[in-house]
Amino acid sequence: MEVMKEKQPTLKASKIIIDDIQLGVWRLKVGETSGWSLRGQLDSITSAYPLFYRLFSDVFSLSPRIFTLFFVCQLWSGIEDAVLMHLSSSLLRMIEAGIVTGNPDKHGILWAMFSRLACAALAACLAWYSQINMALLRRRITQHFSVHLLKSQLEIDLATSQEATSEQKISASAAWEAIEEIVSFMTEVLTTGSQLALIVHLSRTTGGPTFAILCTSKPLISAAFNRTLWDKVCFGFVENLSHRRLKALEGFANGGYRQDIISGNLSDWIVKEYQKANRELREVSDEYPYASYSRRTTPTFNVFTRVLGDFPMVYCALIAIFYPSKFSVASIAILQQSSSTLRYSLETVFRSNEKFRKSVADVKRFYETTEAVNTMQDGTLSYPRIEEKDKWKSDRGMSFELSNVSFSYPGSQKTSGALTDVSIAIKAGQLIVVVGANGSGKSTLVRILARLYDPTSGQILIDGRPSGEYCVKDLHHATAILSQDNLIYPLTLAENIGLGYPDHSSDVEMIKEAAEDGGASEFMKKLKYGIQTSLNPHAETFHHNLHGNNSHPLYHEMKQMEKEIDISGGEKQRVVAARAFMRFKSGKVRFVAVDEPSSALDAEAELQLFTKLLGIREGKTMVFVTHRFGHLTKHADQIICMKDGTIVETGTHETLMEKKGEYAKLYEIQASAFEHNNGGVISSSP
Numbered sequence: 001m002e003v004m005k006e007k008q009p010t011l012k013a014s015k016i017i018i019d020d021i022q023l024g025v026w027r028l029k030v031g032e033t034s035g036w037s038l039r040g041q042l043d044s045i046t047s048a049y050p051l052f053y054r055l056f057s058d059v060f061s062l063s064p065r066i067f068t069l070f071f072v073c074q075l076w077s078g079i080e081d082a083v084l085m086h087l088s089s090s091l092l093r094m095i096e097a098g099i100v101t102g103n104p105d106k107h108g109i110l111w112a113m114f115s116r117l118a119c120a121a122l123a124a125c126l127a128w129y130s131q132i133n134m135a136l137l138r139r140r141i142t143q144h145f146s147v148h149l150l151k152s153q154l155e156i157d158l159a160t161s162q163e164a165t166s167e168q169k170i171s172a173s174a175a176w177e178a179i180e181e182i183v184s185f186m187t188e189v190l191t192t193g194s195q196l197a198l199i200v201h202l203s204r205t206t207g208g209p210t211f212a213i214l215c216t217s218k219p220l221i222s223a224a225f226n227r228t229l230w231d232k233v234c235f236g237f238v239e240n241l242s243h244r245r246l247k248a249l250e251g252f253a254n255g256g257y258r259q260d261i262i263s264g265n266l267s268d269w270i271v272k273e274y275q276k277a278n279r280e281l282r283e284v285s286d287e288y289p290y291a292s293y294s295r296r297t298t299p300t301f302n303v304f305t306r307v308l309g310d311f312p313m314v315y316c317a318l319i320a321i322f323y324p325s326k327f328s329v330a331s332i333a334i335l336q337q338s339s340s341t342l343r344y345s346l347e348t349v350f351r352s353n354e355k356f357r358k359s360v361a362d363v364k365r366f367y368e369t370t371e372a373v374n375t376m377q378d379g380t381l382s383y384p385r386i387e388e389k390d391k392w393k394s395d396r397g398m399s400f401e402l403s404n405v406s407f408s409y410p411g412s413q414k415t416s417g418a419l420t421d422v423s424i425a426i427k428a429g430q431l432i433v434v435v436g437a438n439g440s441g442k443s444t445l446v447r448i449l450a451r452l453y454d455p456t457s458g459q460i461l462i463d464g465r466p467s468g469e470y471c472v473k474d475l476h477h478a479t480a481i482l483s484q485d486n487l488i489y490p491l492t493l494a495e496n497i498g499l500g501y502p503d504h505s506s507d508v509e510m511i512k513e514a515a516e517d518g519g520a521s522e523f524m525k526k527l528k529y530g531i532q533t534s535l536n537p538h539a540e541t542f543h544h545n546l547h548g549n550n551s552h553p554l555y556h557e558m559k560q561m562e563k564e565i566d567i568s569g570g571e572k573q574r575v576v577a578a579r580a581f582m583r584f585k586s587g588k589v590r591f592v593a594v595d596e597p598s599s600a601l602d603a604e605a606e607l608q609l610f611t612k613l614l615g616i617r618e619g620k621t622m623v624f625v626t627h628r629f630g631h632l633t634k635h636a637d638q639i640i641c642m643k644d645g646t647i648v649e650t651g652t653h654e655t656l657m658e659k660k661g662e663y664a665k666l667y668e669i670q671a672s673a674f675e676h677n678n679g680g681v682i683s684s685s686p
């Protein structure tokens, strides 16, 4: 299949030239810095020193003994070939001299032979040690780094996690692979250095420096004129519509669409469209651009470097013809062997130079990920404030004062913000109901109040002090959010509820009470393992040669592994509600945000949930977001009616109904729907 290569006009921006290249389905934009700069290359290497120092000190501190052993093994493997070859060379020369003169140096030959054998045995021992150490070190390093990663990733706030840069994730095992790559690169550099030293040493008596130069010329020239993307700033994307369609259709094969495919009989259509897109794609290559970029259009360069690689051999042959007295057979053999080893290791160094730089970048990325700085402002003031802590239990809840608050989500594509110029005062202990059409900003307002995000502009006072002055963790401890965004965790149902109050996450009695309050006990009792049921047992399985081998006893064992189970949407919401009731048991909650957590609940369960929530109102400010607001608005101290990210009306149910504005309109729509359907949850009429 031919690779499409067509060069488009280049763009010049100051010193950077952007090449626009089409490689198969890929469109590639490659930034070439005009003029190769040795200084730039050296700078990039020296700038990695502090990183190496940090990395190796971290690894050393994990296990000094194992690391030192590992280091010695690597050091030895770097010089092993050169040492063994040097010993072989001495031995062969002595044998050759013995054959030529007829008077072998027996003692010398035996000693050289013994040294060669001892070294070979030592090499084997160290290689074995190295393998054992490698496994141990790998375990310790990945364990250590994965805890760091997990910790730092869990600390990231919502706004920061939505920033584009935070998508650059790296795993602890990738960090270990990067360390391996860096160490093996350094070992290869050592091998090259020691081989070069050996050649220079040997060629002092035979061949001279010309031989050493000839040995290094091929890898040096190949590296200097190599076409590679690794050392370039580049950006590639697939423009080809047929290829994009293929990928989109392949997405249907993921389990998530199974129900839709079966119920909608979509499989024939998907396969037909897939074949059509494949036909349209024809011969256009979808090969990854790294390989196709480095491929040359003519074989000239390959032929040249291949021939260059044979020059050491040609040199030996010519010298042997013209100056036969200069060479011994042993020297020729050793020089030949060491020249090919040097060539191989130099080529490996240059080839792995790309991988080495990628590994350095990976390690950098790893440290950057563990040190990600949250964008949200974190203060030092404790909540509740020290002077208020004594009044904690009897207090009336959190108060808020928002002045000209505006907010846009990070990376939002909307031309207007999610909240614009919102000003509102919520007194401690009030019951607030937020209403408005879809997308009017209700949930956003709740997220801002709960300090999941900081406003883009404007000010929020919490209990009279700017929200940024408080310690975010303290505010979160004093807040309970019950929303439809809450998810079921991949743990047991008991833990799902218990984590509302992590300090008591295994207190079965407390969990059972919370489950009762959230309306989750009944359905859990009917499960085989009750509250200890795990929805996703997450037992990783692996099998080989068992597929289709139905009569094998291991096949039955595999089939009996615990399967993932599911519960209904309403049951999930009951578990989530129970988690919120568990949170109230901490006695620290002063602000409760309830954002439509009942969309999947039946009318009776919803009524029970709201009644329970209203029952624990004391000492808490409560904000309810709802589309079905009949029975809640009656109790509300204040109703906030939102439209397009702004507050259009505030007041009690009665005042807003009298006003006959946006709220009255929404209420009438609901009331008439209720009359028509004779259903719904509205329990009061206008």
Ligand SMILES: Nc1ncnc2c1ncn2[C@@H]1O[C@H](COP(=O)(O)OP(=O)(O)OP(=O)(O)O)[C@@H](O)[C@H]1O
Pocket (backbone or CB within 6 Å): 409, 410, 411, 412, 413, 414, 417, 418, 436, 437, 438, 439, 440, 441, 442, 443, 444, 445
């Ligand atoms: N994570 C997000 N990233 C970007 N934009 C968002 C995000 N969440 C919400 N928005 C946008 O912000 C605006 C307000 O959304 P919000 O969820 O606050 O509305 P809402 O009134 O709660 O809507 P609904 O009644 O449908 O739940 C909408 O235009 C929405 O598209």
